[in-house]
Amino acid sequence: MTTTIEDQMFMTESEELISGSEAVAIACALADVDVITAYPIRPYDTVMQYVSKLKADGAFDCDFIVAESEHSQFEIVKHASSVGARTFCGSSGVGWFYAFEAIAVTAGLRLPVVAMVGNRALDDPGAFGVEHNDAMAVRDLGWMLYWVATAQEALDMALMAWKIAEDSRAFLPFALSCDGSFLTHSQAIVNVPTQEQVRRFLPDYDRGRLQLHPDNPITVAPQVNEDWLMEIRRQSDEAMHRTPAVIKEVYEEFKQVFGRGDPSPFLEEYMTDDDPDIILMGMGTLSLPVRVAIRRMREQGKKVGFVRLKFFRPFATEEVQEALGNCKAVAVVDRDYSFGSPSFGGVLFNEVRSALYPLEKRPHVVNFIAGLGGREVRVRDVEEMVEITQKAIDTGKIDRECNWIGVRE
Amino acid sequence: MSTVAVEVVYRGIFQKTLARNIVRSIVFAARKEGKYGTAFGRYGDSPERNGIPAKQFAIVADDAEELEENLAVYEAQEVDVTINVDDTMCKGIESWAWYGLQPINALTKPGGTLIVTSRQETDALIEDIHRKDEPYNLSVLTSVPSFSGLWVYKDDHTDVRILGALAKVCPQLVSLESMVEAIQDQGWDDLKVRSAERAYERAGLRPVEPGEGNDETPFTFDLPGWTTMEEGLVIRGIEQGGGFRGAEGGYQPVRNSVFKKYSTRSMRPIVNFETCIKCTLCWLQCPDTCFDVTPDGLYDANLESCCGCGVCEAVCPVPECVTMINEAEFNDNASQYEAWQQNPEGYKQWMASLIEGEKKVERTHGFHHVGGYDEQLAAAGED
Numbered sequence: 001m002t003t004t005i006e007d008q009m010f011m012t013e014s015e016e017l018i019s020g021s022e023a024v025a026i027a028c029a030l031a032d033v034d035v036i037t038a039y040p041i042r043p044y045d046t047v048m049q050y051v052s053k054l055k056a057d058g059a060f061d062c063d064f065i066v067a068e069s070e071h072s073q074f075e076i077v078k079h080a081s082s083v084g085a086r087t088f089c090g091s092s093g094v095g096w097f098y099a100f101e102a103i104a105v106t107a108g109l110r111l112p113v114v115a116m117v118g119n120r121a122l123d124d125p126g127a128f129g130v131e132h133n134d135a136m137a138v139r140d141l142g143w144m145l146y147w148v149a150t151a152q153e154a155l156d157m158a159l160m161a162w163k164i165a166e167d168s169r170a171f172l173p174f175a176l177s178c179d180g181s182f183l184t185h186s187q188a189i190v191n192v193p194t195q196e197q198v199r200r201f202l203p204d205y206d207r208g209r210l211q212l213h214p215d216n217p218i219t220v221a222p223q224v225n226e227d228w229l230m231e232i233r234r235q236s237d238e239a240m241h242r243t244p245a246v247i248k249e250v251y252e253e254f255k256q257v258f259g260r261g262d263p264s265p266f267l268e269e270y271m272t273d274d275d276p277d278i279i280l281m282g283m284g285t286l287s288l289p290v291r292v293a294i295r296r297m298r299e300q301g302k303k304v305g306f307v308r309l310k311f312f313r314p315f316a317t318e319e320v321q322e323a324l325g326n327c328k329a330v331a332v333v334d335r336d337y338s339f340g341s342p343s344f345g346g347v348l349f350n351e352v353r354s355a356l357y358p359l360e361k362r363p364h365v366v367n368f369i370a371g372l373g374g375r376e377v378r379v380r381d382v383e384e385m386v387e388i389t390q391k392a393i394d395t396g397k398i399d400r401e402c403n404w405i406g407v408r409e
Numbered sequence: 410m411s412t413v414a415v416e417v418v419y420r421g422i423f424q425k426t427l428a429r430n431i432v433r434s435i436v437f438a439a440r441k442e443g444k445y446g447t448a449f450g451r452y453g454d455s456p457e458r459n460g461i462p463a464k465q466f467a468i469v470a471d472d473a474e475e476l477e478e479n480l481a482v483y484e485a486q487e488v489d490v491t492i493n494v495d496d497t498m499c500k501g502i503e504s505w506a507w508y509g510l511q512p513i514n515a516l517t518k519p520g521g522t523l524i525v526t527s528r529q530e531t532d533a534l535i536e537d538i539h540r541k542d543e544p545y546n547l548s549v550l551t552s553v554p555s556f557s558g559l560w561v562y563k564d565d566h567t568d569v570r571i572l573g574a575l576a577k578v579c580p581q582l583v584s585l586e587s588m589v590e591a592i593q594d595q596g597w598d599d600l601k602v603r604s605a606e607r608a609y610e611r612a613g614l615r616p617v618e619p620g621e622g623n624d625e626t627p628f629t630f631d632l633p634g635w636t637t638m639e640e641g642l643v644i645r646g647i648e649q650g651g652g653f654r655g656a657e658g659g660y661q662p663v664r665n666s667v668f669k670k671y672s673t674r675s676m677r678p679i680v681n682f683e684t685c686i687k688c689t690l691c692w693l694q695c696p697d698t699c700f701d702v703t704p705d706g707l708y709d710a711n712l713e714s715c716c717g718c719g720v721c722e723a724v725c726p727v728p729e730c731v732t733m734i735n736e737a738e739f740n741d742n743a744s745q746y747e748a749w750q751q752n753p754e755g756y757k758q759w760m761a762s763l764i765e766g767e768k769k770v771e772r773t774h775g776f777h778h779v780g781g782y783d784e785q786l787a788a789a790g791e792d
Contacts, residue, residue, distance in 0.1 A: 108642065109641060109642050110640060110641040110642070111641075171640070171641060209639075209643075210639075210640065210641040210643050216646075217645075217646030218643045218644060218645055218646055219643070219644040219646065220641070220642055220643055220644075221642050222642065222644055225453040226452075226453060226483075227453070227508075227632060228632070230635075231633070231634060231635035231638055232635070232638070232642060234635040235635050235638065235640050238635070239640070
């Protein structure tokens with residue numbers, strides 16, 4: 001019997017120096033994804049390069065379809081998912097927006113497509129750097145939305161994404177948001193598990209009675225009037241209500257099989273054990289400069305901590321209330337904008353402030369817009385945020401609720 | 410303080426402009442008397458499919474605030490006048506939303522009036538119209554189902570004739586004078602004004618007593634809740650069928666029990682089982698799978714699922730084997746095959762008389778047989 005390359009790959013655990021995009025591509029191979037569609041746009045396109053290379057190397061077999069546009073790209077996986085194929089696709093910035101019709105119906109149809117969003121600023125002006133507005137546009141539609149901070153997390157969470165999305169309690173699509181450049185194009189040491197481990201963890205996708213198949217004659221996506229739609233929306237709402245339990249379950253199983261993971265799948269807390277006065281909050285790779293800044297400020301005796309929100313949808317309201325409820329002030333760092341929103345603040349800021357509102361003792365919530373278009377968020381920018389937030393604590397009032405940091409006047 | 414509501418029930422798309430002209434004119438006329446009004450189509454009917462029963466409403470109130478109370482509901486819960494512009498809908502209507510079969514007079518309030526354009530006798534219409542527990546009035550305006558206002562169709566004054574009759578049967582709505590002013594304001598000519606005035610003079614009322622009329626219970630169903638509905642926007646396929654009427658042999662498909670389609674129909678096919686050559690074409694081409702296959706290989710139209718499209722008649726190669734007949738000629742959806750089996754001679758005579766009658770009237774749309782279009786074209790060329 002001849003030995004194929006496929007037999008040789010992923011037989012043993014290994015350490016690889018790879019980017020976040022490459023980690024997601026490897027996850028596709030490990031998860032034995034059936035249908036992958038692609039259409040190039042930076043920074044997401046790095047994933048399609050790595051996927052096609054892995055397929056060419058025989059690491060795994062899949063239908064790899066380069067569509068003629070993002071719209072078709074997302075339509076194809078939507079349909080493939082309805083017939084029972086495990087799917088993966090992705091995009092960035094305005095490419096993601098071009099696919100939006102398909103993206104919206106994928107959630108409406110309860111199809112567990114997993115997509116990687118390489119976060120990129122929305123044109124115009126043409127720009128490649130990271131902003132979170134692209135992925136965030138699906139926040140109301142029934143997509144689960146996760147922000148990754150490291151390449152290892154990208155690989156691990158991708159594997160979990162299929163298991164969570166394909167759970168019949170959820171059957172909702174899952175977007176894995178990866179900051180352009182900082183994650184998609186930076187290489188780090190990643191522990192790559194074996195195919196055998198992944199097989200033990202990740203069952204086949206079984207769409208059951210909802211599978212579109214000649215043996216199971218069904219109509220999918222009918223036209224309805226006002227006499228049906230509200231019930232359909234309520235079903236999607238209930239599915240989203242069920243996801244936190246599924247996520248917790250899957251996260252615990254992952255930790256058992258692979259031996260790594262945080263205490264909570266929803267939040268990563270950093271230096272918050274001593275109930276710090278100020279807690280910074282943000283998503284994605286922003287955590288790197290923030291953690292460095294916090295270590296420096298701690299050396300100076302400032303009680304500052306950091307909470308990284310991992311799941312933006314479902315939004316873990318209780319966990320956020322618990323993590324932030326005891327501090328004096330929260331500094332929310334948005335790598336996004338929401339022009340004309342309450343307090344003219346960022347999206348995350350308004351979500352967090354809203355989650356904290358029911359608390360009897362509410363901390364001050366101050367907002368910082370930073371790092372737009374991939375601009376570096378420097379350690380001294382974080383220090384400035386903490387200074388402004390400290391002022392709110394000292395004076396008992398917030399001068400300006402939303403502050404742009406690192407912008408030239 | 411008083412509000413007057415009027416609904417126009419019409420066949421989707423073909424009669425849309427006619428219905429729109431009526432409800433808008435009502436509001437214009439009411440404005441002449443200082444009243445406030447709104448005219449609107451039921452949104453759920455749109456986009457309108459050919460022949461599907463649809464509704465438009467005109468609501469007139471003494472002041473703006475009173476009108477607002479009536480705008481706060483999706484559609485009127487009861488109306489003073491129901492106007493039906495196609496008498497075949499007297500048998501009940503099923504819009505393409507999931508409402509079940511609604512009697513044509515479902516919203517007509519006690520003591521209110523149902524105006525129908527028809528060439529049938531009043532008593533024949535009452536046989537079709539579902540009975541009510543409260544008295545109401547029927548007013549018949551002699552007319553064929555009008556396509557007036559639709560694109561290439563000629564204006565036949567049906568709109569203004571209805572407006573004239575309306576002023577008579579519902580004087581609390583608006584006076585004839587205001588109606589005439591509204592007609593003139595829209596740039597319509599004096600001939601239309603005269604048509605309205607004549608209809609006003611001729612309009613009569615036939616009181617309909619409680620319990621009088623069709624005693625059929627219209628079919629209804631319960632809409633499922635979100636906990637009982639299939640998830641993922643999935644509608645389960647209907648099961649495969651079995652033998653004809655539950656017997657061995659033949660084939661009868663299982664059909665949708667909550668959406669039956671037959672109120673869409675203004676004509677229905679009748680089948681001559683003795684000249685049928687069993688070519689299968691009607692069964693094959695029917696877009697609604699409405700033919701049941703009998704054990705002896707004949708095709709019996711299931712008249713609850715037939716929407717009256719006429720494809721069976723068009724594809725049938727045998728002359729007068731499948732013939733479309735005006736729906737007004739029928740009172741039920743009973744099986745033709747069973748009638749023929751019980752009394753072949755009687756069935757033959759009944760069929761022959763229907764076909765003879767049908768030949769006497771020019772169809773508003775469609776043709777009596779394959780090639781009818783070419784014949785009409787040729788005839789037009791000779792003029």
